[in-house]
Amino acid sequence: MQVDPAGHVTSPRGFLAGAAYAGVKTYGEGKLDLAILVSERPCSTAAVFTRSRLHAAAVDIDRAKLAVRPARGVVVNAGVANASTGERGMADGYELARLAAARAGIPDDEMLVCSTGVIGHFLPMEKLAAAMPAIELTPAGGPLFARAIMTTDTRPKTGAVRFGPYTIGGACKGSGMIHPDMATMLAFLTTDAPVENACLDAAFRRAVDDSFNLVSVDGDTSPSDTAVIFANGAAGGDMISAGHPLASDFEAALRALCVHLAKEIARDGEGATKLVEFTVTGAATPEDARRLVRLLSTSYLLKSAIHGADPNWGRIAAVIGRSGVQLDEAAVAIDLCGTRVYERGRPTAFDPDALSAAMRGTDVTVAVHLGAGREAATGWGCDLSAEYVSINADYHT
Known part of the structure; x- marks a missing residue:
């Protein structure tokens, strides 16, 4: 399937995104370091996380939330990974998700959190809280989201693909510490297709295994590795489950987009020329x-x-x-x-x-x-x- 590299996480219907500069990353013209992605309606959700035994607070928080109910949004900060930060790191992660949920107008337990950057540093919560109101959530915010999640990346990594009447969009970040075992690698995918949660989870795990889990920049895995997909059904139609006529088309499109994003990570590896x-x-x-x-x-x-x-x-x-x-x-x-x-x-x-x-x-x-x-x-x-x-x-x- 043909992937449109100009597509993004808000290409599918019913998704909003936005970003702001909180002062966590080194300042530069047009720099962003705090972003929110959210669905306007409830979603099926699937996620795959690092297998590292030392994992970031966000990984523990998101696993706990998804064990209870599907999510419909994620807040991401870049510059500080909030990994190996103990109880304070957990508290800060939950508070960042709470602030983002309030900004997006959804329940706290439906907002996930991801942090990427330096390990062993605490989140600058005052800066993040102060910047949150500046985030404007719009259907055109996908490119801003992709820029805000970057660390040593030299460019945003996005794409979208269509299957039938539906669209799957995505954005990821990763340039160094890349050797996912599910570098710092974060990937976020969205679709307006109505996909049943068990079907979404199975298809996503297979797609991740054939894409992000077969990319490497330097052989180092991260405590923050996370890949998430939200399916909100905003384009209508019957629920897609295993055996549905469109199930195989959905999985093929999902795999194509994941492979495209994985290759973009490798192409933008730190110092890479090939x-x-x-x-x-x-x-x-x-x-x-x-x-x-x-x-x-x-x-x-x-x-x-x-x-x-x-x-x-x-x-x-x-x-x-x-x-x-x-x-x-x-x-x-x-x-x-x-x-x-x-x-x-x-x-x-x-x-x-x-x-x-x-x-x-x-x-x-x-x-x-x-x-x-x-x-x-x-x-x-x-x-x-x-x-x-x-x-x-x-x-x-």
Whole structure:
């Protein structure tokens, strides 16, 4: 399905969003750091959270709220993650949600909260409370929401896709500390389709697993990782549940949008100059295919070679060899930017200068065939540049 990158979280009917500058992030012209997204009507809701055992206050708060009832809105602050902040962090998170719910005119327990930024710092509640009245919630507020949730991101990441009479919109943030295991990664999706909660939850988990859980910038997961989808049914029609004629179309559209957003995260990785797509085929099990994708995407040696446009396919072979996945050595094949560089246990004859030239583009592909089965997986990552080190050497100071 075709994703419109100009779409956003308020492209579906019945959603409002807005943002303001509270002074949490470093000041800059047009900077925003506090945002609200809300549905004008009740929603089905599904969410997936970090598996980190040290998780942010917002993760605990949202899990507790969603265990009781679906939500219809979320408030997000950028600059401070409110993670590893103890009882005060929990109290601050609940208060931020309460303030946002009052601004949006919905019950407290229907407003979720997400925080992203530096770990171990308390939320500046006075600044956030003072900025809340400045948030104007409108159907055109999606782009402002996407800008406000950014931290080291260099640009907003949004999109929308249509299926039948319905629209799914989305926005996400993430540039460093990206290796979701459900970086700092937050993703918010909306749809005006009437989707039953169990169907929404199952489809969303599968879509997240095939998209955000197969993207990596640096191999580090976050205590704040959260992906949420709201379905408000504002476009009308019969409730979509498992077995409904539109259920498969909904899931296909949802997956397409999640993949688009995941790729945008990888493309905007801290210091990145290239988007790298990793495809593994011929795996014995789905787990083997996914494991090798994630190992390839986090190999600093391989990421560095890709940054330098060095067609050193031995970096790929080394990862395959240490991965522990099942393979038939005589059947293993490696392609780099569409060029076969290794097969049948030996290197092929290729033009290294031409391949290096192909690797200088903004999109690089790595494909591995294991010859051990029929399972496959595709994931996304980026190259490793000196700029990544510079950003993270100075991130806190």
